[in-house]
Amino acid sequence: MDARGSRPGGRSARVREAVLGAALALLDEGRTQLSLPEIAERAAVAPSSLYRRWGTWENLISEALLEQSQATVPVPDTGTVRGDLIAFAESLARFLATPRGAGLLRAVSTGERSEAFRAAQDRFWDERFALGRVMVERGIDRGELDPQTDPRLLLEMVVAPLHLRQLLLGDDPTLKIAEQVDLLLTGSRRHS
């Protein structure tokens, strides 16, 4: 009896890893429209198992990007909200500046806006912002932030300039991060 056969979780985890890796590799190559059969072929897995598990290629890509994001852009816990937001933005900016990060960003920007795409897009961002909001909540709990702070809005404003610089401005997203976080914490009004 094959030892691996007695651990279906182990085999299932390996298949999942192969499939998500194949999907990311296709995105790395600049592809923006994929299909479950071609991802299955790249991963050397039966297409039926992809249909059963993910349903659409958009769901699969969303899961692959989430896993990738959590590995490369973890939510830090430095002890201050300023430290957390700077560390978070720095790891995100470094990822966006890599060929894989830049390529994924362009692929996601050009994806066809189907219902399945929008559903996967919503799931991806909702989950990312749900993970990140703990940084804001800890800042409120420590008395650093106004209790009325909108966690999602603050996080959007931390990540938005990095995406703008990489995707549209052609500037280095890793610059000016501390200045940007300080602007969001302190504001630009004159204090006299």
Added chain:
Amino acid sequence: MDARGSRPGGRSARVREAVLGAALALLDEGRTQLSLPEIAERAAVAPSSLYRRWGTWENLISEALLEQSQATVPVPDTGTVRGDLIAFAESLARFLATPRGAGLLRAVSTGERSEAFRAAQDRFWDERFALGRVMVERGIDRGELDPQTDPRLLLEMVVAPLHLRQLLLGDDPTLKIAEQVDLLLTGSRRHS
């Protein structure tokens, strides 16, 4: 003698308008890679005059987008920096939410990153930020803003979330604009 022939500026202005309009129309159709001959054909103008005047299609598109931006997203003068930034962001968000704005944004995001593309991209954004900085400078002059405020950084943070929502989040860029400007002006630190 043709009356128009005696006003070369008038004819030149009409040719320019036809050419820039043709370039925008091609972008509207979802095209991301253009050439001067096909823009010339669409505009019914000799290609040689396009080469002489613009040199590359990227220069031409940059000029077309600048003109489009100045018409649809003017720099307001409401009397307060808060009013100016909100009005500016609202007109930009409304434009980005139109089919033309959304299409242009996607076209620019996917353009091939040639030297000519980067040069035209830099020129476009430098000119846009140069026009917008007067809002920040008036705010400093009126004593509303900290004199150390970095105009480009503040403007980037006003426009970045609108682009993020339209291009990546799939959210309505016209929402939350006042909250976003207030966050940049007042900050999120607890005031006690």
